[in-house]
Amino acid sequence: GEELDDTAQDYLSRVRIGSYKMSLLITNLLQLSKVTRQELNKDVLDLSKLCEKSANNINEQHPERSANIDIQENMQAMGDTNLIEILLDNLIGNAWKYSLKETGTHIEIGQEIGTGHPIYYVKDNGCGFNMKYAQKLFKPFNRLHSPEEFEGSGIGLATVARIIERHHGKIWAKSEPESGACFYFTLFPPSSNNEAATDNSQEKRKNTVL
Numbered sequence: 001g002e003e004l005d006d007t008a009q010d011y012l013s014r015v016r017i018g019s020y021k022m023s024l025l026i027t028n029l030l031q032l033s034k035v036t037r038q039e040l041n042k043d044v045l046d047l048s049k050l051c052e053k054s055a056n057n058i059n060e061q062h063p064e065r066s067a068n069i070d071i072q073e074n075m076q077a078m079g080d081t082n083l084i085e086i087l088l089d090n091l092i093g094n095a096w097k098y099s100l101k102e103t104g105t106h107i108e109i110g111q112e113i114g115t116g117h118p119i120y121y122v123k124d125n126g127c128g129f130n131m132k133y134a135q136k137l138f139k140p141f142n143r144l145h146s147p148e149e150f151e152g153s154g155i156g157l158a159t160v161a162r163i164i165e166r167h168h169g170k171i172w173a174k175s176e177p178e179s180g181a182c183f184y185f186t187l188f189p190p191s192s193n194n195e196a197a198t199d200n201s202q203e204k205r206k207n208t209v210l
Helices: 006-037 047-061 081-097 131-136 156-166 202-207
Strands: 043-046 067-071 076-079 105-114 117-124 171-175 181-185
Touching (some): 006 156, 043 047, 043 081, 047 067, 047 081, 047 105, 081 105, 081 117, 081 181, 131 171
Parallel strands (some): 067 105
Antiparallel strands (some): 043 076, 105 117
16 A cells, blocks of 8 residues: 555545445345335334434434434334334435534424324425425435535435335425425325235336325
């Protein structure tokens, strides 16, 4: 290493960064494939505890940051535990990431009651985005912020959307630039009670409304 000049060191640095990004992309693509294929188990979940677990994991991974994460108590949901954990890791992780530049990070996780069934949400005070481009959020490789601003592969929200599809729910977002973002989602709403819990049909996935 000491014998390499600045140009060679720069080349090696670029190779290491590129390798890291490729590894992250492959890992995320494998996860996207897994959540689409694995068997779905429908259970009653303590969503509040799952949110706490995800928030604690993020805090442990980033001890240099402090954040106020408010989680509503006694939230319950119907779904697959493993898939919902992945969903929450992605949504809470996004809220954490896009609040990085704020002096005080505040994340709120809770539920509202809409047309007789719970609507869950993850809200942050981060950089937000222009709603003009909201339709791109849940498509693979579509990002609203450059890699120089925030790292990422563009797979996380696509994975979340697939999980929501398998739970016969919907996901949508509301945001304004520099005013944070709020992601809403439903899981097995009443209209899906007559449908099979496991969605193995490509046609159903095509017809899911996000």
